[in-house]
Amino acid sequence: MTTDAAIEAVGVRKAFGDHQVLRGLDLTVPRGIVFSLLGPNGAGKTTTVRIFSTLSRADGGSVRVAGLDVRTDRQRVRSRISLTGQYTAVDVAQTGEENLQMVGELAGLRRRDARRRAEELLDQFDLTEAAGRRAGTYSGGMRRRLDLAAGLVGRPEVAFLDEPTSGLDLPARQAMWRVISDLAGSGVTIVLTTQYLEEADQLADRVAVLNDGRIIADGRPHVLKQQVGGRRLELTFTTEPAFDSALRILSHRALSRDQHALAISVGTDGDAARVRALLDEIDPDRDRVRSFAVHDASLDAVFLALIQKDSSHV
Ligand SMILES: Nc1ncnc2c1ncn2[C@@H]1O[C@H](COP(=O)(O)OP(=O)(O)O)[C@@H](O)[C@H]1O
Numbered sequence: 001m002t003t004d005a006a007i008e009a010v011g012v013r014k015a016f017g018d019h020q021v022l023r024g025l026d027l028t029v030p031r032g033i034v035f036s037l038l039g040p041n042g043a044g045k046t047t048t049v050r051i052f053s054t055l056s057r058a059d060g061g062s063v064r065v066a067g068l069d070v071r072t073d074r075q076r077v078r079s080r081i082s083l084t085g086q087y088t089a090v091d092v093a094q095t096g097e098e099n100l101q102m103v104g105e106l107a108g109l110r111r112r113d114a115r116r117r118a119e120e121l122l123d124q125f126d127l128t129e130a131a132g133r134r135a136g137t138y139s140g141g142m143r144r145r146l147d148l149a150a151g152l153v154g155r156p157e158v159a160f161l162d163e164p165t166s167g168l169d170l171p172a173r174q175a176m177w178r179v180i181s182d183l184a185g186s187g188v189t190i191v192l193t194t195q196y197l198e199e200a201d202q203l204a205d206r207v208a209v210l211n212d213g214r215i216i217a218d219g220r221p222h223v224l225k226q227q228v229g230g231r232r233l234e235l236t237f238t239t240e241p242a243f244d245s246a247l248r249i250l251s252h253r254a255l256s257r258d259q260h261a262l263a264i265s266v267g268t269d270g271d272a273a274r275v276r277a278l279l280d281e282i283d284p285d286r287d288r289v290r291s292f293a294v295h296d297a298s299l300d301a302v303f304l305a306l307i308q309k310d311s312s313h314v
Pocket residue numbers: 016021039040041042043044045046047048
């Protein structure tokens with residue numbers, strides 16, 4: 001089957017011992033977009049990226065990257081992708097410029113072309129000023145950007161970024177976000193894993209949520225928000241029995257709940273008549289609801305809601 005997608009994964013399964021990490025993962029990533037794979041720690045994001053980038057074999061299912069089968073066309077897949085992760089492959093004894101030039105020469109570029117490509121990337125990644133300094137003197141954020149730049153020397157079709165901002169402070173994360181946004185216009189498909197919902201919301205054209213070994217939601221960030229209610233009605237209750245009774249009445253309509261805070265949230269379109277009717281339904285005597293507020297759904301809330309919905313099915 002020929003495909004125009006950057007990635008097409010069907011029914012991917014992977015276990016470590018008897019720990020089933022991926023349980024039939026389906027995913028299609030169109031070319032040229034920033035795609036974010038979102039999931040909590042331990043969800044299987046790195047496992048997925050390692051399978052997609054040929055570093056690890058799936059137990060079952062099929063994966064095509066840049067139109068090629070990762071199982072049977074490993075070398076050609078590798079020549080079309082790059083992978084950068086939390087663990088930087090930068091040589092700290094060399095300058096930023098030397099690092100990029102070396103990668104270029106290893107990739108078969110002539111010295112002069114490697115130098116030109118290095119300059120281009122240093123500029124693109126805001127590293128021109130630091131180009132002549134040893135990478136060992138770089139901040140964590142600069143090193144991470146250099147690592148990402150090194151992955152792009154060979155102009156990959158698909159760049160995998162596994163939690164590119166984890167452990168960075170906010171200014172360094174924002175600098176990374178800027179370079180990733182800029183990259184998005186260059187035609188390379190970016191697959192970015194993150195636990196930061198905010199990051200996916202900022203950068204990604206498409207988001208998929210990985211939970212319990214499967215993709216439980218997949219779409220444009222704003223569409224995901226709509227799926228769980230474009231807005232949320234946040235209710236806080238006066239007592240635990242009031243909270244419990246509201247939860248019984250709302251049942252699956254409750255998108256998230258917080259027993260400790262006696263809070264429940266429900267999807268709503270914000271229409272006053274409907275909000276009023278819902279309040280009357282769960283609080284006919286007007287003594288159960290302490291406060292309520294309508295918020296636009298943050299991707300954070302969407303994420304929690306999707307995970308809670310998903311686990312309530314099993
Ligand atoms: N090589 C391995 N051997 C055994 N278990 C592993 C291995 N790699 C990952 N795991 C387990 O698989 C699960 C998913 O890990 P991972 O893909 O790293 O998650 P994430 O990147 O989303 O945090 C975790 O429970 C992890 O402990």
